[in-house]
Amino acid sequence: xxxxxxxxxxxVAAKRCMNAACGAPAPSPAGGEWRKGWPLRxxxxxxxxxxxxxxxxxxxxxxxxxxxxxxxxxxxxxxKRLHCGCIASKNSFDLLDSGGVQCVxxxxxxxxxxxxxxxxxxLFSSQNxxxxxxxxxxxxxxxxxxxxxxxxxxxxxxxxxxxxxxLPFMVKNVEAGQSSNILRQKELENGARxxxxxxxxxxxxxxxxxxxxxxxxxxxxxxxxxxxxxxTESTTSESLSEAxxxxxxxxxxxxxxxxxxxxxxxxxxxPTTGFPEGRELTTALSPFQHAQRARHFLTRPPRVGEGxxxxxxxxxxxxLRVARPxxxxxxxxxxxxxxWPRITDQELQQISGDSNSTxxxxxxxxxxxxxxxxxxxLVLPKACAEAYFPPIxxxxxxxxxxxxxxxxxxxxxxxxxxxxxxxxxxxxxxTPCIQSLQLQAGDTVTFSRIEPGxxxxxxxxxxxNTVSLPDSQISAIANGSILGDTLFSxxxxxxxxxxxxxxxxxxxxxAADLHTSSIxxxxxxxxxxxxxxxxxxxxxxxxxxxxxxxLKRGRNIGSKSRRLSMDAxxxxxxxxxxxxxxxxxxxxxxxxxxxxMIEDYEIEEYDEPPVFAKRSIFTIRSTGEQDQWIxxxxxxxxxxxxxxxxxxxxxxxxxxxIDSKSCSCSAPEELTPKELHIVLQQYEDMRRRRNSFGFxxxxxxxxxxxxxxxxxxxxxxxxxxxxxxxxxxTTKHPRHRAGCTCIVCIQPPSGKxxxxxxxxxxNVCMTVRRRFKTLxxxxxxxxxxxxxxxxxxxxxxxxxxxxxGSSLSRSPQTVDTTRDGDVTMFDKVDxxxxxxxxxxxxxxxxxxxxxxxxxRVSMVSLLEVANRPLxxxxxxxxxxxxxxxxxxxSTCTGAATVPQPALVESEERTxxxxxxxxxxxxxxxxxxxxxxxxxxxxxxAGDSAAALA
DNA sequence: GTATTGCATGGTGTC
DNA sequence: ACACCATGCAATACG
Numbered sequence: 016x017x018x019x020x021x022x023x024x025x026x027v028a029a030k031r032c033m034n035a036a037c038g039a040p041a042p043s044p045a046g047g048e049w050r051k052g053w054p055l056r057x058x059x060x061x062x063x064x065x066x067x068x069x070x071x072x073x074x075x076x077x078x079x080x081x082x083x084x085x086x087x088x089x090x091x092x093x094x095k096r097l098h099c100g101c102i103a104s105k106n107s108f109d110l111l112d113s114g115g116v117q118c119v120x121x122x123x124x125x126x127x128x129x130x131x132x133x134x135x136x137x138l139f140s141s142q143n144x145x146x147x148x149x150x151x152x153x154x155x156x157x158x159x160x161x162x163x164x165x166x167x168x169x170x171x172x173x174x175x176x177x178x179x180x181x182l183p184f185m186v187k188n189v190e191a192g193q194s195s196n197i198l199r200q201k202e203l204e205n206g207a208r209x210x211x212x213x214x215x216x217x218x219x220x221x222x223x224x225x226x227x228x229x230x231x232x233x234x235x236x237x238x239x240x241x242x243x244x245x246x247t248e249s250t251t252s253e254s255l256s257e258a259x260x261x262x263x264x265x266x267x268x269x270x271x272x273x274x275x276x277x278x279x280x281x282x283x284x285x286p287t288t289g290f291p292e293g294r295e296l297t298t299a300l301s302p303f304q305h306a307q308r309a310r311h312f313l314t315r316p317p318r319v320g321e322g323x324x325x326x327x328x329x330x331x332x333x334x335l336r337v338a339r340p341x342x343x344x345x346x347x348x349x350x351x352x353x354x355w356p357r358i359t360d361q362e363l364q365q366i367s368g369d370s371n372s373t374x375x376x377x378x379x380x381x382x383x384x385x386x387x388x389x390x391x392x393l394v395l396p397k398a399c400a401e402a403y404f405p406p407i408x409x410x411x412x413x414x415x416x417x418x419x420x421x422x423x424x425x426x427x428x429x430x431x432x433x434x435x436x437x438x439x440x441x442x443x444x445x446t447p448c449i450q451s452l453q454l455q456a457g458d459t460v461t462f463s464r465i466e467p468g469x470x471x472x473x474x475x476x477x478x479x480n481t482v483s484l485p486d487s488q489i490s491a492i493a494n495g496s497i498l499g500d501t502l503f504s505x506x507x508x509x510x511x512x513x514x515x516x517x518x519x520x521x522x523x524x525x526a527a528d529l530h531t532s533s534i535x536x537x538x539x540x541x542x543x544x545x546x547x548x549x550x551x552x553x554x555x556x557x558x559x560x561x562x563x564x565x566l567k568r569g570r571n572i573g574s575k576s577r578r579l580s581m582d583a584x585x586x587x588x589x590x591x592x593x594x595x596x597x598x599x600x601x602x603x604x605x606x607x608x609x610x611x612m613i614e615d616y617e618i619e620e621y622d623e624p625p626v627f628a629k630r631s632i633f634t635i636r637s638t639g640e641q642d643q644w645i646x647x648x649x650x651x652x653x654x655x656x657x658x659x660x661x662x663x664x665x666x667x668x669x670x671x672x673i674d675s676k677s678c679s680c681s682a683p684e685e686l687t688p689k690e691l692h693i694v695l696q697q698y699e700d701m702r703r704r705r706n707s708f709g710f711x712x713x714x715x716x717x718x719x720x721x722x723x724x725x726x727x728x729x730x731x732x733x734x735x736x737x738x739x740x741x742x743x744x745t746t747k748h749p750r751h752r753a754g755c756t757c758i759v760c761i762q763p764p765s766g767k768x769x770x771x772x773x774x775x776x777x778n779v780c781m782t783v784r785r786r787f788k789t790l791x792x793x794x795x796x797x798x799x800x801x802x803x804x805x806x807x808x809x810x811x812x813x814x815x816x817x818x819x820g821s822s823l824s825r826s827p828q829t830v831d832t833t834r835d836g837d838v839t840m841f842d843k844v845d846x847x848x849x850x851x852x853x854x855x856x857x858x859x860x861x862x863x864x865x866x867x868x869x870x871r872v873s874m875v876s877l878l879e880v881a882n883r884p885l886x887x888x889x890x891x892x893x894x895x896x897x898x899x900x901x902x903x904x905s906t907c908t909g910a911a912t913v914p915q916p917a918l919v920e921s922e923e924r925t926x927x928x929x930x931x932x933x934x935x936x937x938x939x940x941x942x943x944x945x946x947x948x949x950x951x952x953x954x955x956a957g958d959s960a961a962a963l964a
Numbered sequence: 965g966t967a968t969t970g971c972a973t974g975g976t977g978t979c
Numbered sequence: 980a981c982a983c984c985a986t987g988c989a990a991t992a993c994g
Contacts, residue, residue, distance in 0.1 A: 316982060387984055390968080410970090432970065438983065443969095 018020075023549070184853070211620040354378040354396050365829035374472070377403040379461040382449075391446035395429075400440035403462065404429055404471075417462070419452065448473075505510040629662040632698055648681035652690060 110528060123788075215730075326936065380386070386393045395404070407413055412430025428443040454460065459476040487950040530687070536670050632644045643656045649667045654677045656662070671678045686694065 060978095383985055385984090390986095394986095397983065434971080434984085435973095435982075436975095439984065964982095 039930045063283060138164055194898055257426075268355070354399055373466040375464040375466055377462045377471075379459050379476075381459050382454055382456050385456070386445070386448055386460075387454055389446060391444055391449075393442040393445045393449075393460070394439040397438060397440055399462070400429070400431070401438075403464070404440070406429060415471070417473045418465075419448065419472070423451075424550045456460075629666055631656070631662065632694065634694065644686075647680060652680065652682075652684045653686055653694075655685055 171334065272947040379394065380393075380399075383394065404415065405413060407429060410431055410433065412428055415427045416424050417427060425445075425448040427445055427448075429440070430443060430479065431438040431440045431441075448454075453479075461474040463472050463474065464470065465472055629645060633641060634640045634644060641658050643658050643660065644653045644668050645656050645662055646653050646667045648665050649669075653669050654668060655674065656671070657673060660673065668678055668680045668682065676682055684691065726781055755860060
């Protein structure tokens with residue numbers, strides 16, 4: 016208690032009267048009844064009344080301090096002694112503009128006189144005025160209340176009660192805080208509520224958008240008094256009280272149907288989602304809420320760990336089970352709507368159990384990827400941390416024990432990091448808790464406090480899945496939450512985690528915009544069944560309010576950085592394997608890579624995310640001709656398309672504007688049944704092989720491999736060879752910009768575009784240099800240790816794979832003619848069986864080759880030589896932009912060549928791109944071209960490829 | 965080599 | 980313009 020008092024005293028002492036004409040320092044509360052105080056945004060203080068033990072929200076002018084240190088004041092008119100220091104007394108007096116107070120009787124007596132009629136047109140003429148509509152019926156009809164409405168003059172915060180007879184009267188200086196307190200008091204008196212919510216605060220400026228209000232239970236009660244003339248009410252405060260009671264904020268909704276709330280007063284719920292949320296709240300709050308925000312009369316609950324815990328229920332609220340959610344942060348910090356607790360009654364019941372304890376919802380937070388990740392750090396909203404958690408002065412913070420709904424106590428470290436002259440609060444050590452509760456990104460963690468005792472308790476709400484999207488047929492994201500760079504699915508282990516690829520989602524979204532239903536159909540009807548669009552989560556629960564709200568809010572799920580503004584209508588869930596994701600990605604047709612030259616390494620950057628394309632199969636003929644085959648979504652026939660055609664989603668024969676002979680479903684299929692069978696069979700074989708080679712690895716693994724490969728290639732100069740297909744390394748992460756140094760932004764080369772000066776000292780260049788050097792050192796070190804062993808292993812491996820019929824072991828001229836088919840399938844996955852040898856030194860290989868010995872093949876060397884044929888190929892085919900020529904790249908898999916009609920499916924072009932950036936080391940794509948093209952003079956390429964095979 | 969820690973960065977929301 | 984905060988990432992610790 017002493018500590019608390021001291022802290023409060025410090026707060027108070029640090030402030031002065033907000034009256035500019037006065038400026039007197041606020042007196043110390045020590046020794047008086049102002050047991051506690053903290054600054055409000057308005058400049059005043061919130062105080063607690065020792066007498067009644069209740070929190071008292073008041074804008075404290077110095078006169079109040081000066082005159083009412085004891086909590087008692089005298090009516091300025093009759094001199095009656097008034098206790099003004101608590102909620103219980105709130106409706107028994109009114110503050111006067113001139114200072115001082117007015118008792119109920121005097122207010123009543125002067126009520127009529129106190130309403131200057133001229134105020135009416137003034138208020139009504141104000142743009143800031145907002146007519147507030149009442150009961151839910153009126154909400155739906157949009158008509159004003161018959162009984163009473165409330166006008167709020169935003170300019171001075173005066174409230175004017177408009178009675179049924181439209182005779183207004185003005186309540187000067189009625190503060191929203193008082194109102195809320197009155198409201199609470201009324202509630203207490205009525206005993207109608209056990210769960211109470213303090214209304215969130217909004218700015219008065221938002222009042223202009225207040226659409227309506229509903230009535231609560233209290234409103235219904237007040238209707239009994241509808242015939243009363245407000246001007247004859249006992250006091251303006253009482254009238255206001257009634258008005259307050261008339262304005263409950265529940266627009267509960269099921270669907271779009273508005274319903275008046277009954278027993279729980281809580282923040283305005285979204286008409287569409289049924290949940291309170293930031294923006295919607297802003298537009299749908301009562302004038303008291305807005306007024307609250309204007310003046311910020313906020314009840315600040317005692318902080319955990321501050322010593323004795325103030326128990327508001329102690330005397331007057333013995334039955335109060337759940338207190339209001341405090342909506343005030345320390346000092347000026349305002350709790351953002353996104354952190355407003357939205358604990359349901361059920362959750363409260365779960366937390367509180369059967370005890371008589373009071374649950375004070377504090378705040379909640381939707382877990383981000385970082386929060387739910389292995390790092391075990393939960394970033395706390397600063398305002399929340401400072402408001403509701405014990406104050407900490409050192410970055411090390413302090414241990415904090417929080418109990419979960421099951422009663423289990425979790426021990427965290429509550430600390431902060433200095434950050435931009437501010438602090439970043441985190442709870443460390445949350446991993447066990449997160450895992451125990453099976454929380455994932457997108458789920459919501461709620462923090463509450465149990466009174467008495469002040470014990471912190473945390474609950475959670477699982478993010479659930481989907482909403483039906485009547486227009487697009489696309490289910491909403493739910494358990495698949497897009498968080499930061501990662502696409503998460505909260506429920507299914509088979510999901511594809513797309514790391515570093517919110518751009519991918521953007522692309523998908525973009526594709527969805529064009530072909531939403533098609534994409535949906537495509538996946539839903541996908542024969543392979545690997546791709547699914549979830550409708551429900553594993554719990555079978557309905558769409559989570561919070562999640563939907565989160566989407567609805569327009570926030571990018573989870574992370575602010577996922578600049579993926581997804582409305583619920585646009586949101587959809589993704590559940591894809593990694594490779595499936597990859598095979599659906601194409602560089603944006605309009606994407607033009609920007610190539611930066613860094614120490615002779617060309618790094619390609621895309622400003623545009625990849626597009627979401629329909630699955631296609633690429634084949635290459637013995638003549639080197641490459642085709643793309645796409646299946647008609649109507650007749651299921653396979654049609655040939657040019658390589659550079661990207662089909663976003665649904666495609667039918669009618670869409671085939673390229674080939675007039677095949678633009679109808681009635682047209683015969685170009686491939687013979689036998690050819691088609693072979694192609695499809697090999698396609699499936701390839702898929703199986705790929706999967707068996709671990710292509711369903713998760714993102715971190717993929718990242719590691721890809722990065723390593725890229726780094727290796729970069730180190731040895733293999734990155735940067737012009738002409739390397741870039742399809743598999745499509746885009747830069749959209750949240751990154753030019754200059755970003757993260758690996759996401761480091762792109763493989765295309766040989767096109769502007770180049771950075773090798774001497775460039777920009778951030779990205781420096782970083783890349785540093786990373787390359789580091790990687791080079793590591794590689795060299797490993798090479799020196801394992802080069803020989805790896806070489807032997809590689810040779811052995813090549814010998815082992817030879818019987819698989821890989822044409823790579825043959826000369827390019829004979830690759831595709833060993834069987835009767837004229838189409839060759841290349842499976843990039845087969846390269847090294849999915850393993851990239853990073854440990855061969857190219858110089859060693861070249862040395863061996865020079866000496867005519869058995870060539871020791873490294874991926875690096877292969878890449879080095881393989882790129883050249885692609886250039887030639889591109890030249891021959893008049894290709895200039897790799898971005899739009901996936902076909903060419905798709906042919907570069909350089910793996911086992913199946914002598915039969917062979918495929919290079921599009922997925923392979925992208926399967927290694929890991930967010931489209933780091934698969935360059937696996938650039939055997941060009942090797943495939945080299946071979947299949949059968950027109951490449953570079954024998955070394957063929958030799959290398961053959962050796963690899 | 966992996967995990968942890970602490971700081972830096974930058975997009976976005978809010979004032 | 981500023982603050983917040985999600986997350987990247989280098990440095991450090993640990994096994």
